Amino acid sequence: MRVNFTVNGRPQEADDVWEGESLLYVLRERLGLPGSKNACEQGECGSCTVRLDGVPVCSCLVAAGQVEGREVVTVEGLADYAKERSCGTSLQDAQHWSAQGQDSQTGEGTELAPIQQAFIDAGAVQCGFCTPGLLVAADEMLERHPDPSDADIREALSGNLCRCTGYEKIMDAVRLAAARQSEGV
Amino acid sequence: MDFLRPASWEEALAAKAEHPTAVPIAGGTDVMVEINFDHRRPEYLLDLTRIGELYEWEIGEETVRLGASVPYTRIMEDLRPELPGLALASHTVASPQIRNRGGVGGNLGTASPAGDAHPALLAAGAEVEAESVRGSRLIPIDDFYTGVKRNALAPDELIRAVHIKKADGPQQYSKVGTRNAMVIAVCAFGLALHPSSRTVRTGIGSAAPTPVRAKTAEEFLNAALDEGGFWDNGKIITPSVAKRFADLCAAACNPIDDVRGTASYRRHAVGVMARRTLMWTWESYRGTAARTEGVA
Numbered sequence: 001m002r003v004n005f006t007v008n009g010r011p012q013e014a015d016d017v018w019e020g021e022s023l024l025y026v027l028r029e030r031l032g033l034p035g036s037k038n039a040c041e042q043g044e045c046g047s048c049t050v051r052l053d054g055v056p057v058c059s060c061l062v063a064a065g066q067v068e069g070r071e072v073v074t075v076e077g078l079a080d081y082a083k084e085r086s087c088g089t090s091l092q093d094a095q096h097w098s099a100q101g102q103d104s105q106t107g108e109g110t111e112l113a114p115i116q117q118a119f120i121d122a123g124a125v126q127c128g129f130c131t132p133g134l135l136v137a138a139d140e141m142l143e144r145h146p147d148p149s150d151a152d153i154r155e156a157l158s159g160n161l162c163r164c165t166g167y168e169k170i171m172d173a174v175r176l177a178a179a180r181q182s183e184g185v
Numbered sequence: 186m187d188f189l190r191p192a193s194w195e196e197a198l199a200a201k202a203e204h205p206t207a208v209p210i211a212g213g214t215d216v217m218v219e220i221n222f223d224h225r226r227p228e229y230l231l232d233l234t235r236i237g238e239l240y241e242w243e244i245g246e247e248t249v250r251l252g253a254s255v256p257y258t259r260i261m262e263d264l265r266p267e268l269p270g271l272a273l274a275s276h277t278v279a280s281p282q283i284r285n286r287g288g289v290g291g292n293l294g295t296a297s298p299a300g301d302a303h304p305a306l307l308a309a310g311a312e313v314e315a316e317s318v319r320g321s322r323l324i325p326i327d328d329f330y331t332g333v334k335r336n337a338l339a340p341d342e343l344i345r346a347v348h349i350k351k352a353d354g355p356q357q358y359s360k361v362g363t364r365n366a367m368v369i370a371v372c373a374f375g376l377a378l379h380p381s382s383r384t385v386r387t388g389i390g391s392a393a394p395t396p397v398r399a400k401t402a403e404e405f406l407n408a409a410l411d412e413g414g415f416w417d418n419g420k421i422i423t424p425s426v427a428k429r430f431a432d433l434c435a436a437a438c439n440p441i442d443d444v445r446g447t448a449s450y451r452r453h454a455v456g457v458m459a460r461r462t463l464m465w466t467w468e469s470y471r472g473t474a475a476r477t478e479g480v481a
Contacts, residue, residue, distance in 0.1 A: 001188055019188040019230060020220045041221040043214055043283055044367055058282045061217040063210055065188040066234050137281070158366035159280020 008077025253290025307388030
C-alpha cells in the first residue's frame, strides 16, 4: 500500500509498504531517515521515539497505515522544529510548520537544537544509540514544562532506556537545556 | 494482510461484520508487538484511529462514558476527579510514549489478566459498550473477562466505550513490579469505597486467569463496616477486620508461578496491597467525613 504523510515538514510518499509494517521501518528503510533507532521493537526502550501530531510515541508501535495524512517529527527535524518554536511561532503553528526547502534530510548543515547541544556539552552521549529517542522525548517535555523538576524529567524520560550513562549526565543535560531556555541563551 | 481504514464508526462496524477475523488496532501497543515479533499475522488489520468519537468522553450524572481509544494520558490528566482509581492505574501503564497511544478499549480487547486498567474498572463498577451491525449492548464488567486473554465480545463486535461509575468516595490502586516504569504487573489491586451504597469493591490483576473481584472479602468487609457503624462514626478500621479482609483477598487469587513471581508471592502481595489500599482510602474517607460532617 501507499502511505502519504508529512515528515519534518516535508510531504513524503512511501510506496509498497507492507500492511503490517511499522512507522519506524518506513522512516528508516523507505525514507532514509535512520535517526530513529530500532532496538526492542516492543515499546520498551524508547529509542524509536518520534512525535506524531506533536505527541511522543514509539514509532515501532505505530502501524504505517495509521500515519496517513499525519505529521511526524523525527530527531532529524528536531533542530528545525526547535528553531521554529523559539522564533515566537505559536506552539500549534510550530507543530504544523511547513518545509523550509533544505536539501538535507538528515539535519546536516543546520544548527543543533538546544537540547542536542546540551547533551553534547553535558557529556550525555556515550554509545549514542538511545540519544535520538531521548532528545525527542526531552525536547517535548521542555515544551510542556519549561522549568521542570527532577521528578518531571525522570517521569518524561522513563520510557527511554540508556545502558551507558547511568542517566546522571542525561539529567544534567536536560537541566542545562532548561536553564539555557529560561535564560534565553 | 489487508489494512482496513474505516473513516467512521459505522464503516468500522460494517468492516468487522464482513471480516470477523479482522484485528482492531488503535494505539497498537499490543498488536504491533505481536506483528513485529511475528507472533501474529492477521488477515486484516482494522485501524480505528480515524474514528474521532472513540477519543472522546462524556461525563454524565452517574457515569463517565469513556471512548475506547481515549489515551491513558488523557485519563490521568483530565479525568482524575471522576475516575481516581483508573487515573492511578493509567499512571502505572508503561511509559509516557505508551500512555499517549494506549487506551482502555485495547486493554479490554486484549483482556490480559495483567492489564493495568482491569482492577480499577472492577473496583469502580463499569459496563463495556459493545456494538456490531446487529446493535449495541452493555456488558457488565464482572461478565466481561471469560478466560486468559478472552472476553465476552462476539466476533463481529467492537468496543465503542466503557461506562464507568463516577467515584462517590476514595479509590486507590496498587501495583507490584520491579520498577515504576515499563513494567508488567506481577500483581495489582484496585479498591473503591462507595459511601453512597455503603459498599467496598475490589479488583485483582495478574493473580488469576482473569482479572477478578474478591467478592467474599467485599461481603465480609461490607458486613463488618455495617455492624461496627464505621460509615457513620468514621472510626479507624479494627486491625483484625483489615487483616481478615486482606486474607480473604489473598484467598480470592488463583495465581501461577511464572518468571515475574511465584504464586505464593502473588497471594502474599495481594493481601498486603488489599490492607494498604483499604487503609489509604479509609483514612481519606475519614478525613472527608470529619470535614463535612464533624465526625472524627
